[in-house]
Amino acid sequence: MSQYATLVVAVVGTGRMGADHVRRLNDVISGARVAAVVDIDADRAKRVADGIEGCTPHTDPAAAMADPSVDAVLIASPGAAHEEALLAAFARDLPVLCEKPLTPDPASALRVLEAEQRLGRRRVQVGFMRRYDADYLKLKALLDQGAYGRPLMLHNKHRNADTPPGFTNAMMIHDSVVHEIDVTRWLLDEEITAVRVLRPAPSGHAPEGLSDPQLILFETAAGQIVDTELFVNCGFGYQVGCEAVCEGGTARIGDDHGVFINAAGKWGGSITPGFVERFEEAYDRQVQRWVDATRRGEVEGPSCWDGYAAAAVCEAGVRAQATGERVEVELVERPALYR
Amino acid sequence: MSQYATLVVAVVGTGRMGADHVRRLNDVISGARVAAVVDIDADRAKRVADGIEGCTPHTDPAAAMADPSVDAVLIASPGAAHEEALLAAFARDLPVLCEKPLTPDPASALRVLEAEQRLGRRRVQVGFMRRYDADYLKLKALLDQGAYGRPLMLHNKHRNADTPPGFTNAMMIHDSVVHEIDVTRWLLDEEITAVRVLRPAPSGHAPEGLSDPQLILFETAAGQIVDTELFVNCGFGYQVGCEAVCEGGTARIGDDHGVFINAAGKWGGSITPGFVERFEEAYDRQVQRWVDATRRGEVEGPSCWDGYAAAAVCEAGVRAQATGERVEVELVERPALYR
Amino acid sequence: MSQYATLVVAVVGTGRMGADHVRRLNDVISGARVAAVVDIDADRAKRVADGIEGCTPHTDPAAAMADPSVDAVLIASPGAAHEEALLAAFARDLPVLCEKPLTPDPASALRVLEAEQRLGRRRVQVGFMRRYDADYLKLKALLDQGAYGRPLMLHNKHRNADTPPGFTNAMMIHDSVVHEIDVTRWLLDEEITAVRVLRPAPSGHAPEGLSDPQLILFETAAGQIVDTELFVNCGFGYQVGCEAVCEGGTARIGDDHGVFINAAGKWGGSITPGFVERFEEAYDRQVQRWVDATRRGEVEGPSCWDGYAAAAVCEAGVRAQATGERVEVELVERPALYR
Amino acid sequence: MSQYATLVVAVVGTGRMGADHVRRLNDVISGARVAAVVDIDADRAKRVADGIEGCTPHTDPAAAMADPSVDAVLIASPGAAHEEALLAAFARDLPVLCEKPLTPDPASALRVLEAEQRLGRRRVQVGFMRRYDADYLKLKALLDQGAYGRPLMLHNKHRNADTPPGFTNAMMIHDSVVHEIDVTRWLLDEEITAVRVLRPAPSGHAPEGLSDPQLILFETAAGQIVDTELFVNCGFGYQVGCEAVCEGGTARIGDDHGVFINAAGKWGGSITPGFVERFEEAYDRQVQRWVDATRRGEVEGPSCWDGYAAAAVCEAGVRAQATGERVEVELVERPALYR
Structure with missing residues (x-):
């Protein structure tokens, strides 16, 4: 090949x-x-x-x-x-x-x-596809850099809106927690050496026989402690989160804003350095959509009219910039092809 | 074809x-x-x-x-x-x-x-690749649904860390604001009818001759007002944001957490309904990486050892779940192939 | 005196x-x-x-x-x-x-x-009570320190759920924008030298005759530009926000999380250094409630039972810490006085 | 009395x-x-x-x-x-x-x-002053309303920048965790019935002999599980957080933005209904400062000049609003008393 x-x-x-x-x-x-x-x-x-x-x-x-x-x-x-x-x-x-x-x-x-x-x-x-998730990849890179010292604990959250019929306690481990097992081993680069499972009084929304939620506790070979809230009938949607508690800071993913850091007196995250990083996926999607439409014999997306209108507003904008005045934009009548 | x-x-x-x-x-x-x-x-x-x-x-x-x-x-x-x-x-x-x-x-x-x-x-x-950005697409969908009524104003932000040599005031319109021009026309589905540009006293970090930042104001055919802060030597990174102010709520993108809504007494956003939506890109990336590595004749990513270790922890986990006790995980010695 | x-x-x-x-x-x-x-x-x-x-x-x-x-x-x-x-x-x-x-x-x-x-x-x-608001005070302190260079622009938001009967366009300036006028003059320590008001097509929720929302633009003696979105029938609540755009960073208040900074490649804010700063108001409120209740001849708040139960759990906790085991907490039966 | x-x-x-x-x-x-x-x-x-x-x-x-x-x-x-x-x-x-x-x-x-x-x-x-903290009070009110069903678990975080000399493992329970003990009993309105303490390999920043961080686990009389990360030499500041996991949603405090809810497909929080709630503390602080200064025989805060300048800008603003034009603000020369 x-x-x-x-x-x-x-x-x-x-x-x-x-x-x-x-x-x-x-x-x-x-x-x-x-x-x-x-x-x-x-x-x-x-x-x-x-x-x-x-x-x-x-x-x-x-x-x-x-x-x-x-x-x-x-x-x-x-x-x-x-x-x-x-x-x-x-x-x-x-x-x-x-x-x-x-x-x-x-x-x-x-x-x-x-x-x-x-x-x-x-x-x-x-x-184990979480190893390819953009947020987990960033968290892994941070831990590997050791910017905040050694990781001491992980706090995981794993929530599903609900479970299909026939979902059992054992499946909560085999089908759900298995992801946190891999995430733990991968992020910490350590084997898991012991497991505890704490089972609170179950939610009224848990199906008969299912102990939901549960708190799963791992110990690693390096003595780290990892806790995972597993709540598979939380009702409100799907949420996966992980906070790594390191010697000099914490890094959290799963709150819809990339990697959230606590360190050196500050909370927050990183700003994208340039438009390439910010819009890389938009470029990919744009070209994929164009290729797909073209293969179907179709044309879609922004048209020549959009290109023309942008040029006309730019021209007015440059004039407005130079004069400080309000400048009206002049467009030809919109042709039938672009309506 | x-x-x-x-x-x-x-x-x-x-x-x-x-x-x-x-x-x-x-x-x-x-x-x-x-x-x-x-x-x-x-x-x-x-x-x-x-x-x-x-x-x-x-x-x-x-x-x-x-x-x-x-x-x-x-x-x-x-x-x-x-x-x-x-x-x-x-x-x-x-x-x-x-x-x-x-x-x-x-x-x-x-x-x-x-x-x-x-x-x-x-x-x-x-x-105009912003029309293919995940956040802008969500904002567009919200506006088209009209969930919060008609859009009345847009507040845009467009910030670059710095500009290349030779960047001019006219290029601030032609190369930068042109994106907000298209975003405005696309999101609001209206032509821009007039432009104003306000130029504050420039930043000390602006190159000689460049009026940076600027505030650009658009009027649309429907009487909407759109303001854009353009700041191309902000120093701290690349940021693009848009807040649509509608009759019954506002929707903002650009703060690293998807679409942020103010409406009906609440601020916040939507929770992903399921793992497919959450990890769709991770699946794509996983398979792409596998295909790329395989075409190069290589194998990478999680190994059989990772699969085995996960199975062993699951087995211990199910036992821990049933007994409520701490259960130790037993693994064979790690073979040379997986070190 | x-x-x-x-x-x-x-x-x-x-x-x-x-x-x-x-x-x-x-x-x-x-x-x-x-x-x-x-x-x-x-x-x-x-x-x-x-x-x-x-x-x-x-x-x-x-x-x-x-x-x-x-x-x-x-x-x-x-x-x-x-x-x-x-x-x-x-x-x-x-x-x-x-x-x-x-x-x-x-x-x-x-x-x-x-x-x-x-x-x-x-x-x-x-x-002008905003000068005494904790968030505005922090923003003022940041600008006065000049940590991010000179302020170049302010973006203000001023939103009310709705207006009382008889509220007029002039009142939108005199009663509402007057706060942004003072905030602008105070934060920037400059006089306002010119005003523009842009009036988009009004919201369908605006009372007859009221042009709502409006975009108010100030110029200052130092050439700064200040824009204010005033939207007094936004329907969803009361929101006041201010983002100062400085030469080397931006600082924003009004999103329910203190001062939000963009600077030096990071977004985020500061972590409270200690419990005094974090719980200062709780201490004030605790003592005020105690004084108020005592003046009324009443006793409320955490009781001796709460103090006793805490001591019992602490004792168990220290034992659990030393042994690594699950330790049960022993309490006497709860006396009638504390039920 | x-x-x-x-x-x-x-x-x-x-x-x-x-x-x-x-x-x-x-x-x-x-x-x-x-x-x-x-x-x-x-x-x-x-x-x-x-x-x-x-x-x-x-x-x-x-x-x-x-x-x-x-x-x-x-x-x-x-x-x-x-x-x-x-x-x-x-x-x-x-x-x-x-x-x-x-x-x-x-x-x-x-x-x-x-x-x-x-x-x-x-x-x-x-x-126990946390019962008087604004955020804990809101969380308590939410739980008491039962808006999201019964609470099933609490996840607490308690982090200090560092510890004074002589701080011991027992003091981590008696002086620090005692707050989470009271918070747990108060928020859940249940006694704590058992305690476990897990001690990961300590941080390199922990003083000799101190096992820091620790994970403390409570069981309540109603079968709820409560975990507390205690990390008293985290280095980055003071942070206290609590997430209540209820049958139909979660509510979290401690991330500097009031109460953060996951429920019914949404994340987010509440918008302040009016200016009284938003600026209540500013009003209190304003009047307290005025009383304090007056008792010292001093005058500070916004002056008559500030009142006059605001009136002048308002007048220009109303004119700008009516005409749509840029209106210059006219002020008398600033008197010596107000410089």
């Missing part, structure tokens, strides 16, 4: 997450396309494949990976199916992006770990 | 903005590639083209557009060169994304406007 | 503001009492005086000031009545706190000014 | 807190004066008494309380001396404001409790 070649991907699992990853690979990001999709539900696999040029549906992961055009595998099937798919990918030495969890329990995870070691090199990236 | 075909783009201008758009088209967004680059500096065009498979350098826009594989044109040359490039694109009926300004003055803009009308359909999108 | 003597005050005007000042002088602040109240409405004066030990009602300001026990005068009658009351106070050389406006127009103000000069020393403090 | 009589107070303890309470009683609040001060250090008592008209120094609390003019007692001596002073006040049936702690341990507190019960009515208010 040349550096410039498009990455050809097989996606295992075409449920909600899998279908979203198919869309992402084909329509959002650069440099990849989906050539095979796998689902034990053959109809679902076929429906997804039908929408994509050159994409074949499968029911067996190994069969999809046998396609010689496939360069890499994205696994988004239920956790219990991961081990088999991972081992099939290892058999063909294919790189894998595996949605979390790697596998549902330590014993099976250990088998995967050992299989990858037999390959002699890493093939798997696990889908 | 089929709906699924990659859009083949010629980029006119390979300076800072042009080179950045080349990178964006090839490496960031989905569905496009650059097949031709144009610059009056032949060496610069060649340097940019050399880094891209199947990309030809040109010094003449019309020659680049003559390549029959070219589907569309992105113009990022200096404003004075836009008219010629736009007319060349019109001659071949090619869709265009034209960086702002459309052209530097109303007379030339009018010529472009007339030429496009002769084509009988829109071919041009002008690069 | 000795330094330790209580200041004996005559209050002129017993409407809403006047009655509130009577309460303030007697029950809130230290070192003063009201011995005379004046109102052209004799019944109203009597009703107010009846509630206060040793207080006499009057209908004529001069008669009240003739009481030899009166040390000072607080004028809170309508503006048109101020000149007469001020001159009566000057006749007896009494110090005056005069609610704003000093008088309603420059000609009468000039007469007062000349009369005070004839006394040869200042006797009057005008009631 | 009549309802209108000044409350005559004996203050026991004239150290930092005691001297501050003397100042508060005499110069800040309304309706009280200090007639006796007590300190085992006779010189210190004398120095404090000397500054106050009609105030006698004592070394024995009982002797001070024997003064028949004394109406009430404020105890601000070290905690170990409280029991004796309280019993002396009970012997004379005097109302007491007792600084926290009531006494240093549950056994002595229980003796005081029993003594007060023998009086048959409450005589003591304990100085």
